[in-house]
Amino acid sequence: MARVRLIDVAELAGVSMKTVSNVVHNYPHVAPALRQKVQSAINELGYRPNLTARRLATGKTGMIALAMPEIDHPYFSELSRHIAEEATRRGYRVLIEQTLSDPVAERAVLRDREAGLVDGVIFHPVRMGTLDIAKLAPGTPLVLLGEAAMPVMTDHVMIDNVAAALGGTRHLLNSGRRRIAFLAVMDGDITGSTNQRLLGYQQALIEAGLPLRPDLVLTARDFTAEAGVAAIEAALERGLHFDGVVCRDDKFAIGALKALQAAGKSVPEDVAVVGWDDTLLARYTSPALTSVAPDKLAIATEALTLLEERIGGYEGVGRHRIVGHSLAMRGSAPRLRE
Amino acid sequence: MARVRLIDVAELAGVSMKTVSNVVHNYPHVAPALRQKVQSAINELGYRPNLTARRLATGKTGMIALAMPEIDHPYFSELSRHIAEEATRRGYRVLIEQTLSDPVAERAVLRDREAGLVDGVIFHPVRMGTLDIAKLAPGTPLVLLGEAAMPVMTDHVMIDNVAAALGGTRHLLNSGRRRIAFLAVMDGDITGSTNQRLLGYQQALIEAGLPLRPDLVLTARDFTAEAGVAAIEAALERGLHFDGVVCRDDKFAIGALKALQAAGKSVPEDVAVVGWDDTLLARYTSPALTSVAPDKLAIATEALTLLEERIGGYEGVGRHRIVGHSLAMRGSAPRLRE
DNA sequence: CATCGCGTTTACAGCGCTGTACATTAACCG
DNA sequence: CGGTTAATGTACAGCGCTGTAAACGCGATG
Numbered sequence: 001m002a003r004v005r006l007i008d009v010a011e012l013a014g015v016s017m018k019t020v021s022n023v024v025h026n027y028p029h030v031a032p033a034l035r036q037k038v039q040s041a042i043n044e045l046g047y048r049p050n051l052t053a054r055r056l057a058t059g060k061t062g063m064i065a066l067a068m069p070e071i072d073h074p075y076f077s078e079l080s081r082h083i084a085e086e087a088t089r090r091g092y093r094v095l096i097e098q099t100l101s102d103p104v105a106e107r108a109v110l111r112d113r114e115a116g117l118v119d120g121v122i123f124h125p126v127r128m129g130t131l132d133i134a135k136l137a138p139g140t141p142l143v144l145l146g147e148a149a150m151p152v153m154t155d156h157v158m159i160d161n162v163a164a165a166l167g168g169t170r171h172l173l174n175s176g177r178r179r180i181a182f183l184a185v186m187d188g189d190i191t192g193s194t195n196q197r198l199l200g201y202q203q204a205l206i207e208a209g210l211p212l213r214p215d216l217v218l219t220a221r222d223f224t225a226e227a228g229v230a231a232i233e234a235a236l237e238r239g240l241h242f243d244g245v246v247c248r249d250d251k252f253a254i255g256a257l258k259a260l261q262a263a264g265k266s267v268p269e270d271v272a273v274v275g276w277d278d279t280l281l282a283r284y285t286s287p288a289l290t291s292v293a294p295d296k297l298a299i300a301t302e303a304l305t306l307l308e309e310r311i312g313g314y315e316g317v318g319r320h321r322i323v324g325h326s327l328a329m330r331g332s333a334p335r336l337r338e
Numbered sequence: 339m340a341r342v343r344l345i346d347v348a349e350l351a352g353v354s355m356k357t358v359s360n361v362v363h364n365y366p367h368v369a370p371a372l373r374q375k376v377q378s379a380i381n382e383l384g385y386r387p388n389l390t391a392r393r394l395a396t397g398k399t400g401m402i403a404l405a406m407p408e409i410d411h412p413y414f415s416e417l418s419r420h421i422a423e424e425a426t427r428r429g430y431r432v433l434i435e436q437t438l439s440d441p442v443a444e445r446a447v448l449r450d451r452e453a454g455l456v457d458g459v460i461f462h463p464v465r466m467g468t469l470d471i472a473k474l475a476p477g478t479p480l481v482l483l484g485e486a487a488m489p490v491m492t493d494h495v496m497i498d499n500v501a502a503a504l505g506g507t508r509h510l511l512n513s514g515r516r517r518i519a520f521l522a523v524m525d526g527d528i529t530g531s532t533n534q535r536l537l538g539y540q541q542a543l544i545e546a547g548l549p550l551r552p553d554l555v556l557t558a559r560d561f562t563a564e565a566g567v568a569a570i571e572a573a574l575e576r577g578l579h580f581d582g583v584v585c586r587d588d589k590f591a592i593g594a595l596k597a598l599q600a601a602g603k604s605v606p607e608d609v610a611v612v613g614w615d616d617t618l619l620a621r622y623t624s625p626a627l628t629s630v631a632p633d634k635l636a637i638a639t640e641a642l643t644l645l646e647e648r649i650g651g652y653e654g655v656g657r658h659r660i661v662g663h664s665l666a667m668r669g670s671a672p673r674l675r676e
Numbered sequence: 677c678a679t680c681g682c683g684t685t686t687a688c689a690g691c692g693c694t695g696t697a698c699a700t701t702a703a704c705c706g
Numbered sequence: 707c708g709g710t711t712a713a714t715g716t717a718c719a720g721c722g723c724t725g726t727a728a729a730c731g732c733g734a735t736g
Contacts, residue, residue: 003454003477005692016716021694029713050454052393053692056721061390063433071422074618077415084409084436095401096434098422116341116388116722139341225622254622261624280412284563284592284619286599343722354686359724367684391722394691454692 004045013041024049064307065118067097067109069126074250074279076124079145082300083122090304092119101126110136120307125149141310143303147192154318155306159294159325161193165200166207167327168274168292169246173208175336177244177272180205183252184220184231197248197276215240220252228255236263243271244333250275250282253289257332272333287331298323342383351379362387402645403456405435405447407464412588412617414462417483420638421460428642430457439464448474458645463487479648481641485530492656493644497632497663499531503538504545505665506612506630507584511546513674515582515610518543521590522558522569535586535614553578558590566593574601581609582671588613588620591627595670610671625669636661 010017015038022030023038030038041047055061066083068076084094095118099105106128109121120141125133125148133144134151143155150156172180182201185194202212218235220227228251235242236259247253253275257267265271267287275282278293302321329335348355353376360368361376368376379385393399404421406414422432433456437443444466447459458479463471463486471482472489481493488494510518520539523532540550556573558565566589573580574597585591591613595605603609605625613620616631640659667673 003692006694007692017692018694018717019715022715025694029715031714034714048449048453050692052390052399052454053721054694055390056388056394056723057692057694059721070419071409072412072415072419072618074410074412074415077410077412080434081408081410081436084434088436094434095431096418096422097431098419098426111386115386116390258624280410281619281622285622286596286624341722344724345722355722356687356724357685360685363724369684372685388722391691392724394693395722395724397691 003050004047006047006049009038009041009045009047012045013038061117061119062091063093063095063118064304065095065097065109065121065123067099067106067121067123069099069101069124071096071098074281075277078279079296079299082297083303086297086300086304090308092304099126103127107132107136110138110140110142115140119311122303122307141307143307143310145299145303147196150318150320152318155310156318156320157299157303157306157323158321159299160322161196162200162203164276164292164294164325165197165246166204167200167325168276168290169201169204170207171290171327172244172246172272172274172333173204173210175272175333178210179213179216179242180244180246181216181218181235181240181242183228183245183247183256184218186220186222194248197246201246216242223249223251225251225255225258228252229259230255232256232259233263244273245271246274248276250277250279250289250291252276253291253332254281254285257285257287257289267332268334274327274333278328282328282330285332289328290330290333291328293326293328295324295326341388342385344385344387347376347379347383347385350383351376399455399457400429401431401433401456402642403433403435403447403459403461405437405444405459405461407437407439407462409434409436412619413615416617417634417637420635421641424635424638424642428646430642437464441465445470445474448476448478448480453478457649460641460645479645481645481648483637483641485534488656488658490656493648494656494658495637495641495644495661496659497637498660499534500538500541502614502630502632502663503535503584504542505538505663506614506628507539507542508545509628509665510582510584510610510612510671511542511548513610513671516548517551517554517580518582518584519554519556519573519578519580521566521583521585521594522556524558524560532586535584539584554580561587561589563589563593563596566590567597568593570594570597571601583609583611585611585613588615588617588627588629590614591629591670592619592623595623595625595627605670606672612665612671616666620666620668623670627666628668628671629666631664631666633662633664 006017006020009020015034020038023035064087066080070076080096087094097109099109106125109123122143122145124145128149130149130151133149133154143157145157147158147161169180182198185198205212218231220231245256247256253273256273260267260271267273275289275291278291282289282291302323306319344355344358347358353372358376361373402425404418408414418434425432435447437447444463447461460481460483462483466487468487468489471487471492481495483495485496485499507518520536523536543550556569558569583594585594591611594611598605598609605611613627613629616629620627620629640661644657
């Protein structure tokens with residue numbers, strides 16, 4: 001059963017291909033009678049336009065690529081959902097690419113993979129830095145997310161990580177905590193996110209007139225809840241005393257919760273915990289996690305707006321947009337009573 | 339900066355377009371010297387093949403669509419990851435569609451949306467039933483997931499829900515539970531999954547010689563953790579006594595955990611809880627959830643195998659594949675001591 | 677030395693659609 | 707009523723690539 005083509009419809013209706021095309025596209029200047037005739041021919045044959053051919057002819061694909069480290073990480077899947085919905089609203093479809101934080105896969109995103117396949121790319125890099133990306137200067141319109149890279153020429157959307165960490169830490173300070181740990185820094189973490197969050201944490205302590213104690217900055221081996229457990233266990237074992245933890249990540253916070261409960265500490269009474277990203281996970285732990293909440297919808301909207309402008313031909317210098325964040329208050333570090 | 343085309347490379351290298359094409363595709367019969375010359379021309383111009391044009395010429399898109407209700411639901415995001423990785427391994431790229439369980443969006447998946455854009459579709463329907471799908475008989479190769487629909491002519495991959503529910507319930511029975519609730523049935527849930535799971539639950543009770551008590555089959559208003567909380571609260575309020583809960587869903591199980599803990603019941607001592615889907619969430623509650631674990635990787639592999647056969651031209655009757663499942667043992671309904 | 681055969685390269689049609697330029701008809705106006 | 711404008715419709719090139727068929731060496735063969 002060969003596919004029905006435009007010309008088949010045209011022949012059946014006794015008109016030119018272009019007229020059929022005009023009907024398909026609801027082009028206004030088609031006589032009602034003809035439109036009717038063409039429409040029946042379309043229905044009779046069950047014609048569906050071949051999108052690939054349309055793309056080749058128009059040069060527009062109506063598709064954007066979204067490249068992220070892991071599509072099943074709650075933060076990224078929640079963000080993708082927003083981006084997918086916003087893109088649909090604007091008439092784009094989304095091709096999701098998973099890089100698994102692999103440098104080769106990341107590079108591929110900016111090179112040949114998308115050639116002529118998508119109109120633009122939204123990319124959350126992990127391993128590629130500012131210079132790597134600047135060098136690959138892709139022909140494709142591009143918007144970056146996250147803190148790993150921010151070349152001057154490329155558009156970029158992020159939250160103010162320093163301010164967010166400052167806010168989260170202040171919240172703990174306001175509730176009377178004085179020995180607040182940071183979970184965690186890592187070897188080989190070049191994303192910049194951690195550094196900015198650490199900076200905000202430190203700034204809050206300084207504001208409050210507290211000393212910066214290096215032993216309160218914990219170290220983890222990777223970005224898993226298990227690594228968070230291990231880091232807290234190690235800290236407790238070496239006798240570290242702390243009454244609050246600011247985590248760079250909800251998974252770390254979950255690990256902290258587990259390790260603290262296992263050690264007989266109660267949360268938030270003995271130790272208050274603040275997570276990061278306000279993912280689905282934060283709602284389902286017990287106690288539920290207070291978590292820094294990036295405005296994911298705003299990230300999606302802003303990224304698509306910038307991308308659409310690039311697709312529309314904007315070629316100026318990179319715009320760097322900071323979108324809002326808040327602190328989602330839950331049991332692990334509850335809101336203060338008034 | 340116009341895109342570089344095949345013909346531009348050909349002119350620079352002083353050869354025909356086809357030769358350049360052959361070099362790009364690593365066609366063996368190209369003289370080394372020429373290949374070298376063409377390669378430098380490619381590098382010099384930074385040529386990248388236009389995938390859209392390639393598709394039009396070959397008729398193959400190398401892309402498959404994956405249509406699911408919600409891309410940020412942990413079960414679906416985990417499944418997508420497997421499908422995306424397996425698809426990549428087989429040389430396909432994945433276009434993810436979110437239907438949000440909207441009948442219109444589901445219908446669109448099977449109709450014009452993918453025309454000539456993907457080689458095949460993997461579709462997890464929610465609202466469309468067997469007949470709806472059978473009627474739309476798409477030209478596109480199609481594999482269905484889930485229990486909502488299983489037209490005879492269409493390929494289909496699922497786990498044995500009855501057996502899985504039977505297994506989960508047996509586990510509770512083996513650990514001595516005798517009053518086991520089912521969380522939950524719902525009005526308007528036509529997916530069939532719930533019914534099959536309920537059936538397995540009932541079968542286990544019958545096997546054990548226990549009566550089927552209708553009051554132990556709880557009702558929820560929707561598929562959220564909050565609805566699960568409400569259902570358990572209502573049951574406790576009306577004085578229902580139970581020592582185990584089989585949930586059709588991890589979110590319900592999380593709701594159950596919350597409601598039980600709030601009511602001062604301890605899990606698993608007073609009430610043991612079994613979840614379903616073994617999502618990320620199950621690992622991070624406390625206690626962690628024992629959960630029915632569909633073999634997601636097998637679902638992905640099997641679905642892609644069937645789809646590839648359809649793409650390859652198989653036009654026979656629908657194949658219905660049952661893949662494995664297990665019971666992921668965790669604290670909410672722990673493994674029995676030997 | 678003409679012929680064959682193989683490896684290599686080319687020319688060109690065509691994938692299905694849209695944009696452009698042009699032809700036709702209808703409508704309108706002074 | 708001739709002439710102008712606007713509304714409709716058509717023909718066809720071309721988007722960038724690949725498949726096919728045919729042409730082109732060139733050493734080996736008889």
